[in-house]
Amino acid sequence: IGCPTSAQEIARTLVDILPYIETRQLSSGIYNFCSDGPCSWYEFAKEIFMVAEKMGFPTPKNVYPISSLEYPTKAVRPAYSVLNCSKIYKEFKIESHSWKNTILPVVRKL
Numbered sequence: 465i466g467c468p469t470s471a472q473e474i475a476r477t478l479v480d481i482l483p484y485i486e487t488r489q490l491s492s493g494i495y496n497f498c499s500d501g502p503c504s505w506y507e508f509a510k511e512i513f514m515v516a517e518k519m520g521f522p523t524p525k526n527v528y529p530i531s532s533l534e535y536p537t538k539a540v541r542p543a544y545s546v547l548n549c550s551k552i553y554k555e556f557k558i559e560s561h562s563w564k565n566t567i568l569p570v571v572r573k574l
Contacts, residue, residue, distance in 0.1 A: 468499060
């Protein structure tokens with residue numbers, strides 16, 4: 465489970481925080497950012513294919529969920545990797561958008 469975040473969403477957020485960085489003394493540290501709403505890879509894939517199908521792209525008829533054990537990777541990843549973004553929200557008045565709303569602009573570029 466994670467929060468998929470598009471490059472466009474990250475870029476928009478960086479542009480939004482630039483004025484704060486130039487005009488304020490900031491606390492140091494790590495600022496997490498991700499789109500709003502956790503989901504599984506299965507949910508993410510289903511949403512991508514649904515948007516792509518509406519745009520006329522060929523898509524698989526069925527998407528089936530599998531466990532992480534059934535999809536081994538070289539990298540060990542936590543089962544739940546949703547970031548705590550409260551610091552960036554508070555410090556920069558950032559609003560997060562749903563990852564679902566960021567799929568259409570990405571698929572349009574295909």
